[in-house]
Amino acid sequence: MQDATPTPATDPDFQNDVVRNLICRQARYPDIATPQDWYMALAFTVKDRMLESWAASTKTYAEHHVKVACYLSAEFLIGPQLGCNLLSLGLEDEARAAMRALGQDLDALLALEEEPGLGNGGLGRLAACYLDSLATLEIPAIGYGIRYEFGIFDQDIVDGWQVERTDKWLKMGTPWEIVRPDVSFYVCFGGYTQMQTDAQDRLRVQWIPARQVKGVAYDVPIQGYRVNTCNLLRLWKSEAVESFDFEDFNAGDYYQAVEEKVVSETLSKVLYPNDEPDVGKRLRLAQQYFFVSCSLQDMLRLIDISHTPVAHFAERLAVQLNDTHPSIAVAELMRLLVDERQMAWDDAWSITLNTFAYTNHTLLPEALETWGLPLMQNLLPRLLEIIYEINRRFLEEVRNAFPGDEARVARMSLIDEQGEKKVRMAHLASVGSHAVNGVAALHSELLRQTVLRDFADMYPKRFLNVTNGVTPRRFLMLSNPGLASLLDETLGAGWRSDLTRLEALSDYADDVAFQQDWRAIRLNNKAALAGRISQLVGVRIAPEMMFDIQVKRIHEYKRQHLNALYMICLYRRLVRHPDQQAAPRCFIFGGKAAPGYWMAKLMIRLITGIAEVVNRDPVIGGRMKVVFYPDFNVKNGHLIYPAADLSEQISTAGKEASGTGNMKFMMNGALTIGTLDGANVEIRQQVGGDNFFVFGMTAQQVEALKRTGYRPGDYVQVNDELRDAIDQIAAGRFSRGDKALFAPLLDNLLNYDPFLVLADYADYAACQERVSEAWQDQRQWTQMSILNCARSGIFSSDRAIGEYCQHIWQTQKPAPRL
């Protein structure tokens, strides 16, 4: 055995505390308690233990005058909390035993928990992984976001279609938050600005808002793994400043009086789904400003209570902007420093620049945020003035650096003057930050070459890469306990605190006995997923089949339809050759489509249509199955990632910034079929070309083909199988005879195909053949599987957070006091 991670001593009070909490917090006696009551009592018991380390951490941070990393994000997709917190505290066995003694099954209680769906997908989940790593590495940190009452919608599949249901994650209450009515701030909206002289007879701008909203802090503790550090995620809930407007109320207009309250409270009501063609703009900008302003005011409060002069703000706080959603922070900090703290512009600007850093998560032009000037003027008049002033000074700098280059000035301006004038939020974030990073090597390079090229020219040193990572606590230890124990037995527990130690597994990759254990664990995980699938969608799958999985948001650039086309080809081959024993495969999909993204919804319908036909075809039998797993979320991910043999990462090269699902699959021993896109490139580098199924055009080839004129129809002409698949769809084969249903999808593919599905098809299909061949040799496959896990160490979010701390935030773990 190598070094073991410290486990806390046993906790004799645990069981008593659960009962006490049942009585004192839930007001129920054991005899009549519902499972929900037991869940709450257990969760409170766990939270109380976290609060002890929370208090200790706060004290340490205060005494050490440490620098705090603040992660500003409109999304935190934290997933279910109980299991992870038990794991981090080392109390799993204790809790299991205690609950058993009380007649309860821990797994059943874990299954009851509703996850807070406070994010859409990759970006929100990344933020959650980073909080986990910050706490585990004992870095002082605060996550700042919004406490949406309704998170990402729940997805039902009805008649093959996605149906959205409101996510009521708070309906049973949540045990994981602490309300802080005393930590609350006012946020202004609308109105106008005027000049005014201050006490020192200086001219100052004053913002006379039309209305104010109050933000109240709701804190969620984030426990580090087996350490005495607990950080916090601070989420803001909006409230009316006054519950009633008494004037209206006294005048008898009760409804007018409550209206203000209702409007104010809508600010934190609902999370916007991304990938919408045109998001409902006004409320979204208001949400962004709301949480940013509360967070920055809170940071100033922390500076004040630690008796630090505001001039030292940037030495005490590092603020990361998670994409442009919080980028109005650049202007808001200026406003707070200049207007409210009477600081000179240049001093305030230097603080702002040293404080912020910006992470970009997408190159897709439709996802780059802009806000029309009329809206900005109307909602945030003072902020717009500040943006103009930042821009004026910035453009002066551009003109000095590139004299006579007015085209460049227009390209770089914070204001897009073409058509309806807009503020470009990515420009604001880039100008106001000392560091700008992409989320995988390729993405950071493309960011420098395309979307932010002029900025990289001007400030080359600002640009860097931090490849994403995922937390091995949730996605390996918690989700795949069987594998985690095998790793402990084989390598000792050292890998748990340093994931690069998984590398030592390579020595066992070819070991027959080890391979047997490996396969047994995987088969077990697959059986668990198969059981759940059979319950959910009534499809029975043999765990021995190859589980070929694509789970992620449904989007054209992610190309679930490429996968679908291959399924149709395979199906048709199996029909033509009833006796052919190709590698039996189960294709599993999961993911949500934005409610307003019609093409994505049609892609779901295509997959469910194929499933309907394939799963019922007696000729196919057990050779192929297709499943759409409804409501893919963090919780379902726990079951899915450890059960995958093959991970589908097939986006058009240059479009997927990084991907993080690819890392979760790899860590659990799946092999990847993928393009050279996002972090796939680095995954392949780590694991070696022999252990990765690569196909498709490179980002450069994609651009070249688009430049020279791409004609998707040409690719269909020369590929009989592809033509046949398309004909089958057109003939209504997967739409119960309805020939019109998929016409928009086919029309789009055959005439535009913006993501080059057809151009990459042949190579994808050929690569899938190599996958099937490789599957025939289980010994070889298992070896590749082990090597994938062994080389996944650098994709731990601990590595990523280490890089942020070192290269961007200059933060570290407080040194122990002597």
Ligand code: 7GP
């Ligand atoms: C995603 C990217 O699409 C994905 O490639 C990346 O791994 C993830 O962020 C984390 O960096 N982007 C989003 O989820 C998103 O909402 C719009 O981007 C700004």
